[in-house]
Amino acid sequence: MKAPGPSGRWIGQPLPRREDRRLLTGAGTFIDDIEAIPNVYHAAVVRSPHAHARILRIDASRALAAPGVRGVVTGEDFKRLMKPLPVGIERPPAYYPVAVDKARYVGEPVALVVAEDRYLAEDAADMVEVEYDPLPAVVDPEAAARPGAPILHDDLGTNVVLHRELRYGDPDRAFAEADLVMRDRFVFPKYASTPLETYGVIARWDPSEGEYTIWSNFHGPFSMHSVVASALGVPGNRLRFITPKDIGGGFGIKTSIFPSMAMIAVTARAVGVPVKWIEDRREHLLSSSSGTDRVDYCDLAFRKDGVLIGYRRKWYDNVGGYIRAPEPGCSFRPHGNTVGPYAVRDVALDISIVVTNKSLTGPNRGYACQHLYFPIERLMDEAAASLGLDPVEIRRRNLIGPQQMPYKTPTGGVYDAGDYPLALQRAVECADYENLRRRQAEARAQGRLFGIGVALGVDPSVSNMGYVALAYPPASRAKPQYKPKGAANEVCQINVDPLGRVTVLLPSCPQGQGHETVAAQIVADELEVHPDDVSVVSEFDTASRVWSITAGSYSSRFASVTSSAIAGAARMIREKVLQIAAHQLECRPGDLEISCGEIRVKGSPSRSLKFHHVCGIAHWSQDRLPPGMDPGLHATYTFSFERALPPDERDKVQSSQTYGFLAEIVAVELDPRTYALKFHKYVSVHDSGSVLNPLIVEGQIYGSAAHGIGGAIYEELAYDEQGQLLASTFADYLVPGPMEIPEIAIQHVVSPSPWTLLGSKGAGESSAETLPAAIANAVADALRPLGVAVRELPITPSKVWHWVEAARRTTAPSALNREGGRVP
């Protein structure tokens, strides 16, 4: 039992996670552990081996005759029993969980076999005969957008399912006035987060009630509940989502499980039995979810003093065979922080969302911030090199200052708090940057490839789901039939029993983040009890819980909004307890304090009541309650942000509600012959507001850094030209392990958010957003003497070897295309 910190508070203490004992001893309760319902049958999925093919005929007769088989469902059943899954764009292609006419990516479900156990189902799945008419495939988003490309959805006639041009300020003037324009084409890879636990769904259809119940490791956003209800054609109150106590990691990938939930639900209805499906790893890599791959033309306009004055991007986001909600978030989730930490005001964006013959996409730790920052931070370094400035100095000249907070960005974001120059300075000091540059000079003199990379980023947390409406042009949003949406709420319920023990009902469906620990810390502070005396319930059930439309864990929202909802509910409990006690002690609630399980009149400690006696009065003795007070002791508190509004008519939106800051410095060395990469130093400075539990935040930083290293160096869901996935096992999809992750020097700068109850902001995605850019910059810096630029990820030794060979063959090596040339 640990005592609270010097401040007398549990918040801010590195309290070990209460979840760890069960998780580390195999005592967790995951979707595959629960006996949800008796007589469950098991599904195996028949998947398309083709990237693009018309489905001519499906013959399930052999499979149906196989031992233990209860039924086979195909696209026809899905067309009959559900509607396409809705998505927020004007002309979405019809998307069912199972292919109905064509298969559009390798691994797309084509049929499901339901049998007495999974083994029998897998055996029978091999007996389903599907006749395909293969069609030409396209996998590159830029190629798919060109005329003449194979068309995935014939009724649309184009693969560009959404195109928007957005302008803020006067970018044309900025570029005309620029002394230097940096321009390049960048390619960001498709990668995922591969949680330890794959997707899992159990579903039943109750024909007597007309009700679906779906158990799964879904963790929100619960706005998807309406999406699934609408697709399944049932009212929301005839669709029940249940999430077990434990989820084995998510990192955004599991927000995209909802079509699989619909898939198993419809299968259960069609076959007439409850059905269970646990995704295997190969299925997960083939068809669960990933971030988009993006081709991005980025132009930055600078004055000769290094000040960034214009910002222009034209990108193609590849959402795979269909667009699935919450896409096109890939292009819009970080909209409010498009300019990152820089004070540039003139911005032009040309955004295309493209379908190709790859698997579908969705949130992946950092959700599009890594895509956002990679080109900007790369070009910042190239501009610094062109202008003879140090990469740190050019950034200093462009940072938004602490005196400008709260800062309104040109795209509608409002940054709540931060001291970006201070955090950058902290990173410079922690990295001993001057010394690193000296080491670099020495290494270069010896012919070694030593590079230093800096990357900065604004770290958004708590998405306002209203950002998705940027997919509609303002004219469409002005129509009366359009219903504007904007929300970033959370609701928490706390119950106190007659003996004074507290139970928190978590609305976050945690996936291993330690929410139970932090919830107990918050409540312990508010009610002056010990965290061990606070029970925290993680199981979730839409039928019996109070829940908000935006409930769940995603967009790093726990530390901002969920923590505020928990604190708010605890404060309501405290207020009621004090009112009851004041009524007994014949004083005012403000005269009371809670300490060591007693409620005392300040200054006269003999006048006191036991905390649990007051709780007993609340439940048992309504005659002793203040007049008009309801008996019982429970509170439901909803926390919301006033700026979580729909986009305005100028396409501005507060896409997130709190904004942290990241300053990272990486030093790497490449083997001069093999180009294998070694880390010399990695410094990561975070401003995530008030730190609720430093142990947990450190874990989040290591985890997000590992994902950043994955995207920068190792992980790619690579496809060949024919649309075959080349990385369908962990032998080819390379997840970095402990040997690949360097030690991280972590520092915090604390700028409390004025908009959350505890001053905290999200920290769950953090370095996953900036580390790919920092590593790319470090590698580019190492390779600068060889005339090699870094324009794509992941950076593999083989790729670098080819870049160097190509640069050697080029007579006049030019790191990047430049225009302007008015620099002295």
Next chain:
Amino acid sequence: MNMRLTRPKVLVDLNRLPALGNIERQDGWLHIGAMTRHSDIELSSMVQESCPLLQEAAGHIGYPAIRNRGTIGGSVAHNDPAATWPAVLVCLGAVIEVTGLRGVRVVPAAEFFRGIFTTALESEEIVTAVRVPVTAHPGAGSSWVQLSRRVGDFPMVGVAVQLALSDGRIASAAIAMTGVADGPVFAADAAAVLLGQKPCVEVFVTAGRMAQAVVDPPSDLHASGEYRQAMVAVMTERALATACQRAGVGGGNGDIRPGT
């Protein structure tokens, strides 16, 4: 089997045949039972004293959990084109002991590995042991060098070198590679040019070029064939330099310098 690429009707568990798990030294040979775990080879003092190349290579196979379960016999019978053991055994001039209904036969490693996932094993035979000549003599040096994406991954290129110095000159040498063809490659010409030479950078570069010349490696997600081919030279040079150092150039601690 996990991928359903192969579906045997019957599986036989060899774990309960302890005789297949022994390491013995006899008459200048190490006898390593087929069920010997990679980790047993890595941690065996007898292996370290008899054939350091085996021990060094074993430590590069996968990671500890894999080395605790995987066996040398399994790796040999599987013959993955990027596996460690086939190249090491070819380099060492090992022989594979094969047992079938007609009794026991021995096949030289150089003849055993036939191509991708293909060996000289007949359908009713199993690998029961590998026999490796003791190499730990005065003047001998060896090295295993590999290039992998991550620690524990199959090598993109792996090079085994076993050599011996006599009077400051290379008296014998063997070089074998993995990850660059459909199975292990014995670089006979590259080894031959070393004979009689004083160890120096130029000699290693020449040998590296010759090793490179005999392979045309495939491309995959992790590395292009061109990169692999270039790395054959780099890895060969590095393996030779390390092996010569271990063999005692410059009194056992000297750097390999350019020749005169």
